[in-house]
Amino acid sequence: MEHTKEPWVTAGESSDKGWLTQIINSKCxxxxxxxxxxxxxxxxxxxxxxxxxxxxxILEAVAACGGIPEEPAIEVxxxxxxxxxxxxxxDELLRTIDxxxxxxxxxxxxxxxxxxxxNLLWAALxxxxxxx
Numbered sequence: 001m002e003h004t005k006e007p008w009v010t011a012g013e014s015s016d017k018g019w020l021t022q023i024i025n026s027k028c029x030x031x032x033x034x035x036x037x038x039x040x041x042x043x044x045x046x047x048x049x050x051x052x053x054x055x056x057x058i059l060e061a062v063a064a065c066g067g068i069p070e071e072p073a074i075e076v077x078x079x080x081x082x083x084x085x086x087x088x089x090x091d092e093l094l095r096t097i098d099x100x101x102x103x104x105x106x107x108x109x110x111x112x113x114x115x116x117x118x119n120l121l122w123a124a125l126x127x128x129x130x131x132x
Contacts, residue, residue, distance in 0.1 A: 006052040008048050009024050009045060011024055089128060092124070099120065100117045103117065
């Protein structure tokens with residue numbers, strides 16, 4: 001059986017039981033209850049409409065993992081910034097390794113070349129420690 005299609009809306013009407021809060025889709029009232037507060041109805045409708053493009057299976061999986069993070073936009077931005085820092089760090093290390101290799105091949109003084117290579121690699125390690 002397929003779920004009731006979105007969008008849903010809330011409404012209210014007076015009845016012999018008092019005020020009825022309703023949740024309605026385009027065809028009929030889905031819920032009509034005197035015990036359903038307007039705030040809860042609005043929250044249910046907002047959640048259903050926000051999840052319109054997602055399958056029930058996806059929603060169940062998200063719920064099983066603890067739901068949507070409170071600040072997903074901030075977490076995404078922090079992740080992007082970390083990826084940018086790590087990419088920059090990787091690129092700098094690759095340049096240092098390449099430069100060290102080329103210097104070792106071109107240097108006639110082996111002992112001097114090793115000393116220079118050591119200094120380049122120590123500088124690269126210091127750089128890695130600085131980038132967090």
